[in-house]
Amino acid sequence: MPVAHEYLLRLSTQLNEGIVHPQRWNEALGSVAELMDAESAVVTEDSPHGAGANDLCLPIETDDGDVMYLSLHRSPDSFAFQPADVARAQGLLPYFRTALRLRHHVRSLQARHHQAACMLDSFDMPALLLDPNGQVLLSNVAGQAWVHSSSSIVGSRRVQDADGIRFRQCLRAACGQGMAPQGAAMQLRATENRPAQYLVLSPVQTETGTLADAAGVASATPMAMLVVRSTASYDNRAGRLFAELFDLTPAETRLLRRLVGGDSLADAARHLNVQMPTVRTHLQAIFRKTDTSRQSELLSLAATLVDTPYAE
Template identity: 35%
Template sequence: MSPSVAPKADAAQLIETIYAVAARPERWEEIIAAVGAAPQAGPEADAALANLRGLEDDAPSGGKPDLGVILLSPAGGVVGWNSAGEAVFRDRLGVVESRGLRFFNPSNHEALAHARARLADSRASQVIVKFVQAEDDDPHFAYMAPLSATPAQMIIDIPGADRASAALIFPAVETTDHLWRTIRESFGLTPAETRLAARLKDGLTLKESAEDLNVSLNTVRNQLRAVFEKMGLNRQSELVRALAQLSALSSSLQSAAPATVAATEAGALASAPPVLTHRLPDGRALAYRAYGDSAGRACMMVHQGLGSSLLPRGTDQLARDLGLYIICAERPGTGRSDPRQEPSFAAIAEDLVGLTDALGLDRVRIAAFMNGAAFALAYANALGPRAGRLLLASARPTGAEPETEGDRSHPIILLRRRMARSAWAVGPLYALLRRRLSLRQVETMVRTAASAPSDGAYLRSHPDVTTYIYDYMSEALSRGSKGAARELVLCANTPRLDLPRLSASVSVWYGADDPGGSPERMLAWLGRPCAEVRVVQGVGHYLAHKHWPDILAWLAADEVG
């Protein structure tokens, strides 16, 4: 269905389309037409939402992800656990005792010992353990990781962490993500076998996988038999189930990835600083990363919508070289930050000011991207004279903007325009995105977003950027989709910002080929002059990716006047 051809104009049609895309993600562009025909908020929309089932966030809103954690001593004894860890273990495998884990199935003791030995002998930051459940032969999988490679937020409240050397981590829910590097290291899968497993997890049949991999059906059958043998499985359904169990942990464990820096954007996650947590006065956690030299010039990076604190590869070292101390916080309800019940620009700015004060930062330079622009302006307004220069790159004004004829050749822009008009649909759409998020799906969307020829050329020469985008989207949605959805609704419902204390000099950068914004529209929305307007040739809305070193150099440059 073409995005420009509208289906029947009612809310129920949009919900039906969401279900159809949930089953077949490759049809995602049908959402654009369905949102375009959907009504604005009203009784019909409320009735449609009331009938929506099965796309709610798996993780509860607020609180930590419900992952089961059991802490082990160097000798293998149990020194601590959380309630989810005890419950998931007792439900499936055995009993948690102070002297160790007592399995219902004795073969699991051998599996655990083998995993401990493999972890000690390898360079992997985690290994996967296959346990056999109590009542049948169905497998259950868990991660084992050294305590030093386990994210601090997982163990901070567990007594006994000071005596532990490793953590056993059990999935509590099924999500969509993967950690293929660990699967290969744990079970010895070849790259070809891993690629096949990834496609089967994404819902492809054996025949479709063979076509996608450009090999014969007989070849993938042989590869599947090898996967079964190595992972101790018997059926394809068991493989998909096992991969779903393992996937449930990947977002939470990503900060524990091996410290291997690849020479591409795909290495951003592995080389990123750890995620830190600031406790706000009301008890909520505000997650952030700190890049560069803590004695350097203070900067606040404000990520775009559906973004996290993950910045491009090399940011930490480049910031050190330039004498910068860059903080990037994850806004309420995204990434690892706890949500606010009723988010507002002023309230979110207050959170960022609290973090700024806690870190002892005085004058702060700010850079923001796309939908993060309005949040950066609100933060600069709250800081008042403490805010230094402010850069808005590829900025998107708040409020609903009318569709133009030119938008029809840019599907992602068209979708954003229509979502802003029918904001009630943002929640289920983001829940759908989170449920079906995979590298394959992100590749499709990123290619579609590169509707300007210069952006398409950039992605073809830098295909690893897609992996980076997938990683920060995975982080953004790791706790749920509600925070990101509420943020987009807030932007759609706020035509303008009141910025009486904004004193920072503002610079505006746009790619010359950006189909979603322009300096003229931004300046009209902002309603005040800017210190600098820069139009960069040969790029569209991937400006920040292509010119990341230039952005950091701008932050490091001396202020004029």
């Protein structure tokens, strides 16, 4: 007697829901046992469950070449499985095969998500994966806290001021919107609600699909990694490092410290008690020695070279 279509639909639903809800998977196996007049029904890996006269074990080949088994067991005082029982059980195998394929895919996604999350969690500062629109696809715990803080300019706190415009320009550059993907950085100046911060954006290669799968987007979706770094102590550390690496003069080092610390050119000139033409001359020398051409590139280089933990 063929299995009713309504039963097969219900079984398919239970198995698919059972991918993430074990209780539904158990309910599906229970209904199969009832359908087959069996005492129990189990799905096992590698080897069948039971090999007695009252056991029926059918192989289920998976996409990756492995074999699982649908094993049915009847009590010793019951009757043995007949050819008609085998045919009926074989009619159920495609539904199990589909559910197992989906379960394998879900577990693969979960593993990739965990891998990507571990990578982000390795940062001791806010780290987030963003799409070109600034949507947060994945983040570490510090990143989640930052997104919901007054310091954030992404997510629900997306701003339309000059900082917001500059950030979207940097994000487009990192995601390769209208250009080849390239790293970008910007500085958020300190306000009453937030400390001074560097936002460093880096292109994310999605060809392998690992991060794209983990973020729940298509593999061709452009993404960028955002790392939020505090500017606290950047001025002295960057000054020393740049002076050693790029042979900056004392005057150039002092200017670099002011710029990395958050000063504009005018602020730096005032604090250093020099004229603007002198500041511009020093800045051009810094550009030449560091092979940069813009202040944003200089800040990006500083944020990359100087590892400053995020300050709450």
